[in-house]
Amino acid sequence: MQEIIEKIALGVEKGKISKASPYPPEMAGEDGAEEIAAEALRNGIAPDSLMTGCMLGMERIGKDFEEELVFIPNLVLAAEAMNAVMKHLKPFLDSGQVKQKGTFVIGTVAGDLHDIGKNLVAMVIRGSGYKIVDLGVDVSTEKFLEAIKEHPGCFIGMSALLTTTMENMEKSVKAIKEASPETKVLIGGAPVSESFRARCGADFYSPIAQQAVTFLNENLP
Amino acid sequence: MSIPGLTIIGESINDSVPSTHALFEAHDIDAIVDLAGMQAEGGAAYIDVNIGRRAPAFIAEVVRKIQEHIDIPLSIDTPDPEIAAAGLEAYDPQRAGNQKPILNSISEARLEMFDLTAKQPFIPILLTTESVDASGEGVMNKTAEETYATARTMVSIARERMGHIPNEELILDPGIMPIGTDAEGHFKRLMNTMKLIHADEDLKGTQMSVGLSNFTVMLPSKTADGMFVRSTLESAFLTMAMPLGLRTIIGSVKRKYRILDNDHPALICLQEVLQLEGTAALVRVMRYYS
Numbered sequence: 001m002q003e004i005i006e007k008i009a010l011g012v013e014k015g016k017i018s019k020a021s022p023y024p025p026e027m028a029g030e031d032g033a034e035e036i037a038a039e040a041l042r043n044g045i046a047p048d049s050l051m052t053g054c055m056l057g058m059e060r061i062g063k064d065f066e067e068e069l070v071f072i073p074n075l076v077l078a079a080e081a082m083n084a085v086m087k088h089l090k091p092f093l094d095s096g097q098v099k100q101k102g103t104f105v106i107g108t109v110a111g112d113l114h115d116i117g118k119n120l121v122a123m124v125i126r127g128s129g130y131k132i133v134d135l136g137v138d139v140s141t142e143k144f145l146e147a148i149k150e151h152p153g154c155f156i157g158m159s160a161l162l163t164t165t166m167e168n169m170e171k172s173v174k175a176i177k178e179a180s181p182e183t184k185v186l187i188g189g190a191p192v193s194e195s196f197r198a199r200c201g202a203d204f205y206s207p208i209a210q211q212a213v214t215f216l217n218e219n220l221p
Numbered sequence: 222m223s224i225p226g227l228t229i230i231g232e233s234i235n236d237s238v239p240s241t242h243a244l245f246e247a248h249d250i251d252a253i254v255d256l257a258g259m260q261a262e263g264g265a266a267y268i269d270v271n272i273g274r275r276a277p278a279f280i281a282e283v284v285r286k287i288q289e290h291i292d293i294p295l296s297i298d299t300p301d302p303e304i305a306a307a308g309l310e311a312y313d314p315q316r317a318g319n320q321k322p323i324l325n326s327i328s329e330a331r332l333e334m335f336d337l338t339a340k341q342p343f344i345p346i347l348l349t350t351e352s353v354d355a356s357g358e359g360v361m362n363k364t365a366e367e368t369y370a371t372a373r374t375m376v377s378i379a380r381e382r383m384g385h386i387p388n389e390e391l392i393l394d395p396g397i398m399p400i401g402t403d404a405e406g407h408f409k410r411l412m413n414t415m416k417l418i419h420a421d422e423d424l425k426g427t428q429m430s431v432g433l434s435n436f437t438v439m440l441p442s443k444t445a446d447g448m449f450v451r452s453t454l455e456s457a458f459l460t461m462a463m464p465l466g467l468r469t470i471i472g473s474v475k476r477k478y479r480i481l482d483n484d485h486p487a488l489i490c491l492q493e494v495l496q497l498e499g500t501a502a503l504v505r506v507m508r509y510y511s
Contacts, residue, residue, distance in 0.1 A: 023504045071510075072401040072439040073503040080500055111330070113350065113361050116402050116439060138351075138361045163236050163273040164300035191237045191273060 001049055004040045008053025008085060011036055012127075013060045015077025017084050023077060033081040037088040047092040051129065054082045058127025062210065072116065079123040086126075093131070100131040102220055105147045106157035107139030110168040114161035117189050121157060124209040130216065141172040148180050153221045157212070158202075160189040170200040177201050184219055186212055223264065223478040224459065228469040230296050230323065231260030232434060234283075236273025245272060245279075250286050257287045263474030267323055270308065271298035277307030284311040292316060296323035296471075297343070302334050309341035325471075326394055327379075329371060330359040335382035345383070346430060347375040349414070350396035365413035368395060372418055376427065388426035392469060393418060397431040400454065400491075400506055401440045404499050412461065412495065419466040430469035433458065433478075441510055450510040452476050457487035 010016075011033035014024050018032035031039070037050055061078040064070045092098040104125050108118045115137050126132045133151060135143055144156060156176060160169045169192075173185050186204040187197060197205035204215045223229075233256050236242050244252045257268045268287065272280045284295060294317040297308035305324060312322045326346040327334045330353050335345070349372040354360050362368045372393050379391055395414040398407035411431075418424055436458055437451040444450060459467070460481045472478070481488045490509040494502045 017500070022501070023507070068441070071441055071507075072399075073507045076402050076404060076503055077500060111351065111359055113396070113398070116399055119402065138359075140358070161237075162300075163271060166274060167300070193242075196274075 001045065004036070004045050005049050005053040005056065007036050008033060008040075008050055009056035009060065012054055012057025012078050012081045012085070015061075015074055015081050017077065017081045032084065034084040034088075037085040041088055047089055047098045050085055050089055051098055054085050055127055055129060058082060058123065062124055062127070066208075066210075072120075075120060075123060079119070079126075082123070082127060101129045102216065103131045103133060103151045103154040104157055104216065105133040105135065105144070105151060105154045106159070107135030107144065108137040108159045108161075109165050109172055110138055110140050112160050112162055112165035112168070113137050114159070114189075117161060118157075118159035121159065121188060121209045121212060125157075125213060125216065128213045128216075139172075141175045144172055144176055145179055148176065148183055155184050155186060155216055155219075157186045157188070159187075160192060163191045166191055166196065170196075173200045173202045184215075186215065188212070223476070224463070224480055226468060227459065227463070227478065228266045228428075229264060229474060229478075230267040230269050230325075230430070230469065230471040231257075231263070231265030231474055232269055232432070232471050233260055233473070234269060235271040235298065236275075237271070242273070245275065250283065253283055254286050254290050257291045260474050261291050261293050265293065265474050267294050267296045269296040269298050269325065269471055272304065274301075275304075277301075277303045280304050280308040281311035284308050285313075288313055288316040292318060294318075294320040294322050296325050296346075298325040300326075300328075300331060302331070302337070305334055306337055306340060309337055309343060312341055314341075321390070323392065327375070328359070329353045329375065329378075330357075332378060332382070335379065338383050344390045344392060345379060346392045346394050347372070347379060348394050348396075349375060350394070365410045365417060368410065368414040369417040369421075372414075372424065373421070376424060388424065389428070392428040392430045393424075394430055397433065397436050399438045400436055400494070401438065402503070403494075404503055406498065406502075408491075408502075409495055412465070415462060415465040415467065428469050429465075429467045430471065431462075431467065433470040433472040440506075444510050448510075452478070453481070453485070453487035454491065454506075454509070456481050457485065457491045460485075460488055461491060 016027045016032040018034035021032055065075055106122050122132050122134055158169055160166050185202045187202045194205055260268055299305050322343050324343040324345050326348045328348040328351050349368050351359050351361050352371045433455050437454050441450050456479050494505050
């Protein structure tokens with residue numbers, strides 16, 4: 001069991017998606033996250049431990065990223081490797097055999113195409129055991145509101161990278177808080193600040209993705 | 222001057238730059254003026270002024286104070302028509318050798334900003350990455366063809382609304398995205414958009430501009446053995462984009478932009494990225510700096 005968790009964690013951390021992926025070069029020809037996950041499930045390993053492996057791998061790469069030992073492309077590859085594992089876990093997540101802590105709906109606000117920050121936060125939160133509903137970029141207020149109806153008790157995360165689109169963020173936050181006051185809204189992005197958060201009425205802001213996880217864990221319904 | 226024929230709009234006076242944000246918060250106008258002076262001396266042709274979401278009166282004050290000390294034109298950078306109006310009204314062309322300011326930027330969803338030309342004639346940056354759908358909602362363009370179509374629409378609206386402004390006084394922003402996370406082919410789209418704009422006789426003479434620092438955001442500045450990563454990739458981009466008509470960037474005067482030789486590894490990297498898809502493109506970028 002411990003061995004499988006470590007193998008999955010290593011695959012995720014290194015961004016080794018599948019056997020065929022050329023990256024990283026030193027793991028060429030070895031099984032990737034895809035194959036390790038498939039084989040583990042075939043051998044009757046508890047799906048929970050695959051989830052634990054993902055969380056461990058994401059935690060490690062996240063730490064290296066914060067210390068600037070690796071850069072953004074590594075995180076994207078790690079997330080792809082995690083996604084390869086999650087694909088195999090999907091039936092167990094759908095059936096409820098593997099439990100996720102909660103649902104985090106995330107999107108970049110209307111008029112904004114930037115998705116680095118959003119994807120990074122989604123990766124970290126997914127890697128911490130939450131279900132992610134990614135609405136993509138340029139997300140209208142209506143789409144956020146529909147998602148709240150569809151996923152009762154979810155958290156909402158919003159990203160904006162432009163000072164030009166913070167206006168849309170403020171509008172969306174206010175509309176959500178009016179329609180669904182109990183929904184917790186987290187915001188982030190380069191131009192966002194604590195004073196902006198207070199003004200628009202969102203529940204949480206941080207420049208560091210990992211701190212959003214702490215907030216979520218403390219505010220589970 | 223780094224590259225002959227390349228116009229740099231100095232990027233530093235922007236609320237999303239943390240050190241500048243702190244100066245705005247402290248209302249340290251003298252330091253903002255110094256920042257403008259440093260960029261003017263460093264070779265900027267324009268100074269970008271983005272005050273974020275502050276009061277219109279604040280941009281008026283910043284514009285006046287900068288113009289007391291600096292004689293190059295400014296680029297008023299805001300989506301807010303009131304901030305844009307205040308910045309343009311405060312601007313004095315005589316203090317900038319009778320040169321018009323730039324207004325960055327107008328999108329199809331904010332056409333009323335063209336009317337500010339009555340207060341102060343300006344050179345608009347026209348956003349081509351978003352358009353409006355039949356219901357008037359803004360939508361992001363997904364292909365080079367869509368982006369190019371918006372460029373054509375925006376130019377024809379600018380001509381209508383700004384009294385037959387010549388092409389030379391229009392700047393198109395084809396939209397640049399970070400290469401470090403580009404597994405979706407944004408870079409390919411950008412290059413194809415520029416090709417389409419450049420080949421269009423009706424758009425001949427229009428300028429193109431991109432926010433170049435955004436291209437390499439979140440990549441390392443240098444490799445472990447000291448090779449510059451961000452500046453060489455940005456230079457490689459310019460080497461590929463200038464033949465397609467790119468003449469203006471919003472960028473840093475501290476960066477040593479240059480045209481690279483054909484066999485420069487950064488140039489080879491970007492050329493190969495254009496041929497790759499998905500995560501393979503990212504892996505190629507990583508190979509450049511690893």
